[in-house]
Amino acid sequence: MEKIPTLSYIKPFVSTRNACKLCSPLGACIAIKGIEGCVPVIHGSQGCATYIRRYMISHYKEPVDIASSNFSEETTIFGGQANLKMALTNVSNQYQPMAIGVATTCLSETIGEDVASQLSNIRNESTNSVLPDLFTVSTPSYQGTHMDGFHATILEVVKNFAVKLPSADKINFFPGFISPADIRHLKEILSDFDVNSTILPDYSDTLDNPIWDQYYRVPKGGTSISELKKMGEAYASVELGLFTAVKQGGQNGRKEISGASYLENEFGIKNHQCIAPIGMNSSDTFFDILSKVSGKDIPLKYKMQRGRLLDSYADGHKYIFGKKAVVYGEEDLVLSLCSFLDEIGIEVVLAASGANSGKLRKQISKHCPEHGENIQVMSDSDFEQINEACNSLSPDFLIGNSKGNYIANNFNIPLIRVGFPIHDRIGGQRISLLGYKGTQDLFDKVVNAMIEYKQNNSPIGYKYM
Structure with a gap:
């Protein structure tokens, strides 16, 4: 007789507590804000749009309008096309946008809304001559994270707008989910290499505006529609990040693809992919790629930045060597x-993410030759799991977004704030991490955090280093 397993052999289920991720349509809205004259519309309930506005405004400290098709109980039963049509008409009349990006939600996805067909019907039936370019992206919050929504939007924008054109002297640049300050820094780098480029997305101005003398319903800036259409004429693409691909197709023919790999597959545009250049080694790789695609030597300006960074590594080494860190955020x-x-x-004792691509462990081992095999990797994690892990890991500091602040307080250790969201400090949109310059800023923050902690907790104190 077969033995029936007892309940003691079954791993207990623990629900997510304070997730280390945000919702897919939020990421979509951030990407949409990087397109010139584009307004995001959430196809779902009003609460979804309010949640997204709250997070974006608290981080970027800018006015952010997120429209909604405003699902009700009746809409949930009979479908949302009428609501979507009204939302698109209202947004078109009030904002006069150049484009509207429609992101779905759990509710519209659960009832099976075919938004692409709905947009086609609305376009055909509409008597409104001012309807702009329309596109949609599938972003159910029960599937994936805000990064999935972000990268899915980039892919859909490329598929909707890029057309095959004769090759021109330009590249496509996909920076990934970074700060407006880092986008501006990348623009400066590309300009110094004398590279003509299309950056997608570019929210360096739309989510980090100067002071206005008048209110703009749609902030100026972003990647123009005309530039999006020309992405098919580039001779190369540069893509920052290794977790940029989203799953496409049915269960049998499912494959992973990003905006850059789509252009490579469909238009033959070579994609040069690397991890985001934070640190000396990854910045070296990034600058070598730019030198290769541009055919130009690395400008002296950046060689000097590299030299100063290397010098600071030597200066600060004694304050940080052997310290232990917990890292969390997007993969x-x-x-x-x-x-x-x-x-x-610095020894990373825990690398945690709310995403679950299944690839983080392998990539960390590859890109962390000193301690990579010993780093505990936690995927599909929440902040309570990270908090519990810190009990045995005893880190010296945490590095990640503001949502881990209570963990740092629990263990009386510093939190170095990077990523999204930064909602308990000002300047989250101006945090620079990329290249030698961004790495220098981050290195100084890490060293100074360790010095300050020692200084504040020393029984005798000290004034000089």
């Missing part, structure tokens, strides 16, 4: 931060 950010910390002699 690409976590990977790049682990690579950086590994090269400066």
